[in-house]
Amino acid sequence: MAMTNLAELDLTELEAVLGDLGAKPYHARQIYRWLYRRGITDFDHMTDLSVPLRQRLAAATEIRSPTITERLRSTDRTEKFLIAMNDGRQVESVFIPDTPRQTLCISTQVGCAVRCGFCLTGTMGLLRNLSAGEIVGQVRLLAHAIGLAGTRFNIVLMGMGEPLHNYDATMKALRMLTTKSGFGMEPGWITLSTIGVPQALVRLSKEPVIPNLAVSLHAATEELRAKLVPVNGKYTLADVIEACRQFPVKRRRRITFEYTLLDSVNDSVRDAAGLARLLDGFESKAKVNVIPLNEAQGIPYRRPSDDQVDRFARTLSSKGITVSVRKSRGRDILAACGQLSALPVRP
Numbered sequence: 001m002a003m004t005n006l007a008e009l010d011l012t013e014l015e016a017v018l019g020d021l022g023a024k025p026y027h028a029r030q031i032y033r034w035l036y037r038r039g040i041t042d043f044d045h046m047t048d049l050s051v052p053l054r055q056r057l058a059a060a061t062e063i064r065s066p067t068i069t070e071r072l073r074s075t076d077r078t079e080k081f082l083i084a085m086n087d088g089r090q091v092e093s094v095f096i097p098d099t100p101r102q103t104l105c106i107s108t109q110v111g112c113a114v115r116c117g118f119c120l121t122g123t124m125g126l127l128r129n130l131s132a133g134e135i136v137g138q139v140r141l142l143a144h145a146i147g148l149a150g151t152r153f154n155i156v157l158m159g160m161g162e163p164l165h166n167y168d169a170t171m172k173a174l175r176m177l178t179t180k181s182g183f184g185m186e187p188g189w190i191t192l193s194t195i196g197v198p199q200a201l202v203r204l205s206k207e208p209v210i211p212n213l214a215v216s217l218h219a220a221t222e223e224l225r226a227k228l229v230p231v232n233g234k235y236t237l238a239d240v241i242e243a244c245r246q247f248p249v250k251r252r253r254r255i256t257f258e259y260t261l262l263d264s265v266n267d268s269v270r271d272a273a274g275l276a277r278l279l280d281g282f283e284s285k286a287k288v289n290v291i292p293l294n295e296a297q298g299i300p301y302r303r304p305s306d307d308q309v310d311r312f313a314r315t316l317s318s319k320g321i322t323v324s325v326r327k328s329r330g331r332d333i334l335a336a337c338g339q340l341s342a343l344p345v346r347p
Contacts, residue, residue, distance in 0.1 A: 003062045006031065007041075008133035010172055011179050021056045029181035036136075036182035039144035041065055066137045068145060078330030081142060082342060085110075085134055089127060091160050092340040093138045095146055096329050102146075102153040106138045108170050109161025110342070114195050114231050116218070118260055119338040120296045121160045130161070132172035139177065155185065158193040158214070160340050164200035174209045187211050188253065195231060196240030205247050214256040214289070215244055219266055220274030228266070241278060249285045254322075260291045260338065261309055263302040272312045276319035287322035294328055294336035 004017055014028040030048055034040040041063040043054045069090070070082035079095040094105040111124035135157075143149045155177065157163045163170045170192070177185045190211040194201075204210065217237070219225035225237045244255055259275065261267045279286055290313050293303040304312075309325060316323040328336045 003060060005064045005133065006057075006061050007035065007063050007065060007137060008131055010132075010175050011181070017061065021053070021060060023053055023056075027053065032179060032181040035063065036140055037149060039140060039149060064133075066134055066141060068141055071145075072333040072335070074330040074333045074335060076329055076332075078333070078335050079146070080330060080333050080335035080340075081138075081145075083138055083141065085130070090342040091130065091138070092335075092342050093142055093159055094330060094335045094340070095142055099154070099329075102148055102151070103156060104139060104142050104148075104153060105156050105159050106135060107159030107161055107340070108135055108157055108163040108166050108173075112161050113165060114162050114229065116195070116216075116230075116338075117228050118218075118262060118293055118299055118301050120299060120334070120341045121338070123298055124160075124341060126161075126165075129166040129169060132169045132176060135169060135173035136176045139183065143183070152189070154189050154191070156191045156193060156214075157211075158191070158337065160342065162195055162197070163192050164194045164197040164204070167200050167203065171204075171207055171209070174207075174211060178209050191256075193258065195229060196235070196243065198235050198239045198243040201240075201243040201247055210248070210250075212253060212256070213244075213247060214258055215240065216258040216260075217275070217278075218258075218260050220271055220278050224266060228262075237278075244286075245281070254284070255282070255286045256289050257286060258289045258291060260293055261304050261312060262293050263304040263308070265301060267304045267308050267312050269311060269315050272315035273319065276316055276321050279321060284322075287324065288316055289324050289326055290316075291326045291337055292328065294331055294338050296334060296339050299338075 015025045018027050034046045043057045064086050066083045066085050068081050069084045072080045077097050081093045084090050089110045091107040091110055096103040109129050110127040112121045113126035115122035177183050187209050191214050192211045193214040196215045218228050222237050292309050293301055295303050313323050313325050330336050
């Protein structure tokens with residue numbers, strides 16, 4: 001009989017499994033503390049559990065974890081981790097220091113079905129979804145490898161995959177990450193980046209844990225977005241914007257609209273003015289994060305010049321849009337936005 005993997009359980013599920021073993025609910029909180037705060041996966045080392053309980057746990061359950069198989073360090077101190085799941089599938093996760101807080105960029109799928117034309121992950125296609133335990137497992141591995149456990153850090157679900165295409169596992173992972181006896185993260189320390197899936201955004205707006213929201217637009221017209229983001233044929237740019245207008249935004253928080261700048265494709269003054277019109281009415285509820293393309297072999301687009309990036313950002317700002325330009329981190333190790341692949345591609 002297959003053993004229950006405790007790393008896949010939220011706190012309520014863990015309490016139920018332990019109840020069947022004759023344990024109390026507080027034992028689940030103890031195990032969460034060992035697993036997430038201390039990174040301990042061996043029952044023998046969970047010393048505040050009784051020896052008989054540890055023996056019952058070892059006989060009936062296990063804690064399976066992904067493993068770090070490669071760790072690359074950029075000249076700017078960004079680090080990229082190749083992480084293997086138990087079935088051999090691999091994803092990439094990134095540690096971005098001083099942003100201004102320490103940030104972990106986590107994957108939710110092996111590959112991605114969206115296939116944005118400027119993203120290396122899309123060249124993989126979708127191989128499979130990650131489970132909640134595999135999503136949280138990346139955080140656990142990186143936090144303890146880097147020394148972040150016990151400190152405040154941020155998480156961005158901006159790695160490989162579309163989080164809202166793996167909705168249930170992603171939401172369960174968020175519940176696990178915000179559990180007080182575990183990492184105890186606040187929802188505001190977590191950002192979910194999505195291409196924009198209208199029906200899933202409606203579901204997300206009703207969840208008990210609502211992270212910060214970043215929506216990738218990349219174009220201001222339906223025609224151009226359909227070219228850059230093939231999924232636009234299923235739900236239009238207008239559908240995405242309307243879902244964002246309905247999304248509840250808490251005080252002092254905003255929806256971030258991400259826009260990857262491609263040389264001579266979507267980086268003109270006219271494109272910036274069109275984006276400002278598209279976001280008319282959001283007022284203080286939104287900001288635009290301009291992302292100059294991070295080039296990679298196999299991507300048919302080019303990064304615009306710094307002058308082009310500056311002109312685009314200034315045009316947006318002149319239209320009353322709050323705008324920032326993302327500083328690329330880890331490009332020399334293919335760790336920047338759009339460069340993750342977990343394929344045998346190395347700089």
